[in-house]
Amino acid sequence: MTISMRALAAAVGVSVGTVSRALKHQGGVSPETRQRVFQQAAALGYDLGRLEPAPLRKVLFLLHSQHTRSSALPFYSAVEQGARDVCTPMGIELQPFTVKPSSSIRRQLLLQEADAILAVGFLEPETLAIAQALGKPMTLIDSSAPGLPSVNPDNLAGTQALTAQLLAQGYQRIAFLCGSLAHYSIRLRERGYRQALFNAGRLADPALEGLIPPGLDLAAGVQHVLRQWLAGINPPDAIIAYNDACALEVLRQLRSHGIRVPQQIAVAGFDNIPSAADAGLTTVAVDQAALGISGMRQLLELARHQATRDSLHAVRVLQRASTTR
Known part of the structure; x- marks a missing residue:
């Protein structure tokens, strides 16, 4: 008989919420804690199969307003197209979105009713923290932050x-x-x-x-x-x-x-x-399109509760x- 999540949390020495986020590859959990959770889950026979992945129907392509200017558009449009190339055959809607600082960022994000978030380029740490706290699968492209998987050129x-x-x-x-x-x-x-x-x-x-x-x-x-x-x-x-x-x-x-x-x-x-x-x-x-493709693949892994890791793409002069x- 498989152990409960509460028992797994007690064995690791963390809260049930931390175990849940770790097993679902959500934010707010350090890589070290996530690894300890999975090691204990394997050692104690926790049934990972109970974490049925929810299908992704809508992914938010989250951009800062400065990246929608003409000087930045060629780069980020190509990243978006790469992500879209993964989404379209799977019937996933990719929704470009820019938050407005004049109103609640959390409310703006919730109103989009997205299942996952691709956070692309520079975003203020406060915006990232709010998006991460929503508990949805989330990957960074052309950026990096503790506790979140990322895709970057070298x-x-x-x-x-x-x-x-x-x-x-x-x-x-x-x-x-x-x-x-x-x-x-x-x-x-x-x-x-x-x-x-x-x-x-x-x-x-x-x-x-x-x-x-x-x-x-x-x-x-x-x-x-x-x-x-x-x-x-x-x-x-x-x-x-x-x-x-x-x-x-x-x-x-x-x-x-x-x-x-x-x-x-x-x-x-x-x-x-x-x-x-x-x-x-x-x-x-x-290869900007490859960044978008890699980011979407990371999101799909997160949605399936699979382990994922940062991706660094080679460049050339x-x-x-x-x-x-």
């Missing part, structure tokens, strides 16, 4: 490889232009840039690290940073932007100043959105005219 390795390649081509003063470091992916991309410099025996120059000021749109932010760099005694001879949309704006503004790319300043981006190839932009290729002298 951001750190991407900028590390890109910076190393520029160094090998002879570029000496490589700058990094980034947006808010509150974004998980941007933090790792900056770290990869710094790691490549360290590996080459170079110290990062603070004067070559540009941050787009909060409150400025992309064009104004790029203009602000470029003005400082170009007015300096030793301007950069190469600029790595945190994504392709930013890199394309850098290209536009440098050429408007009569600066030849790459002869005077090389430019590179990250993501490989469609317009990057048209512009001859060197970039780091990310695509060298084009913007860095080839």
Whole structure:
């Protein structure tokens, strides 16, 4: 005879609610506690078959409003399409949704009546906590948070490889232009840039690290940073932007100043959105659709009460005219 959930909770030394969330792969449980629950369940003969998976009918594709801007849409639209490619054959509705800070976030999410949540890109920790507390299967894409499974491109390795390649081509003063470091992916991309410099025996120059000021749109932010760099005694001879949309704006503004790319300043981006190839932009290729596919597969595993783990997708440098002298 199988033991009860209450007895299993007592054996592990946690509450019944914690055991229930652990067995259902819901949030709010540390990986260590989840592992202890499953180990005790196996040792004591707890019947995992009683956790019948509920079918997913509707999945919320949760995005921050900043990711619905034109500069971010090419990336996240491709992620959404990948997730949709998994959902459509299974009859699952994928509902894009952006919360409004002017009203209750919890109420907004509940009104969507979704069975699971794909949280994509940057979201405020408060929003993530509210979504996680709903107790629905939830996976992060292009982000990371304790206790939640995630799917990410290898951001750190991407900028590390890109910076190393520029160094090998002879570029000496490589700058990094980034947006808010509150974004998980941007933090790792900056770290990869710094790691490549360290590996080459170079110290990062603070004067070559540009941050787009909060409150400025992309064009104004790029203009602000470029003005400082170009007015300096030793301007950069190469600029790595945190994504392709930013890199394309850098290209536009440098050429408007009569600066030849790459002869005077090389430019590179990250993501490989469609317009990057048209512009001859060197970039780091990310399979965005594969991120959406992987995220949906994680959600399906969670809905079936199966174990899942973080997924890190390989990236590769695509060298084009913007860095080839």
